[in-house]
């Protein structure tokens with residue numbers, strides 16, 4: 001079992017404090033959801049876990065099995081077993097999707113143990129079929145000209161190929177029609193198991209109907225202010241955030 005532990009995390013962007021003491025613990029074998037109003041720091045949390053240099057950690061810690069992730073480069077964090085599906089996946093012209101994923105896998109393996117191309121392609125095509133993706137998308141430049149839904153599906157493809165210990169999925173459900181949402185959920189559920197943990201950031205209950213979370217965290221004003229089971233997300237769906245905010249006596 002592995003454990004990702006976030007303690008009292010404070011993060012600033014351009015001198016403004018966005019995260020104001022986030023505490024959260026995630027184990028392999030678990031899938032957690034993070035919900036919260038727009039602008040509350042959910043993407044800031046995921047980018048900070050992954051090591052985006054635009055975000056300055058001013059206090060607190062993020063550890064994976066006791067090792068301090070904050071001392072590691074983005075590459076080192078990836079090798080330690082982290083994966084981030086970004087809210088807005090980047091387009092990289094000049095490198096094909098297949099090249100990118102193969103490179104990402106090999107970067108996480110010892111230099112003398114590269115994944116042979118044949119094995120890689122076999123697994124890639126199996127996973128693309130599983131995700132209802134056209135195989136020709138493997139030869140297109142990474143995310144270049146992909147629709148919003150295709151980018152999200154492609155993030156799940158990368159995750160399935162890379163097999164991280166922990167994945168942070170930032171609004172993996174945004175912009176998806178119902179068929180694409182089912183496909184993306186199928187991919188996450190396939191990963192579910194004792195060697196995998198995920199943090200799914202979402203605004204909507206509908207993803208959580210397909211991928212039922214073990215724990216739901218609610219973020220407001222740069223902190224986790226409430227935690228519960230799947231019923232907490234259902235409650236927010238019907239009541240919105242304002243009722244919870246009033247109950248907790250928050251002035252955010």
Ligand code: ADP
Pocket residue numbers: 013014018036037038039040041042043044045054
């Ligand atoms: P969420 O993902 O919960 O919607 P974000 O983490 O994206 O929220 O943003 C949290 C806050 O940080 C917002 O007020 C946002 O405007 C601000 N913010 C995010 N990125 C930047 C940036 N690059 N420069 C300045 N402010 C930013």
Ligand code: MG
Pocket residue numbers: 038039
């Ligand atoms: Mg947002």
Ligand code: MG
Pocket residue numbers: 042043044087170
């Ligand atoms: Mg966001």
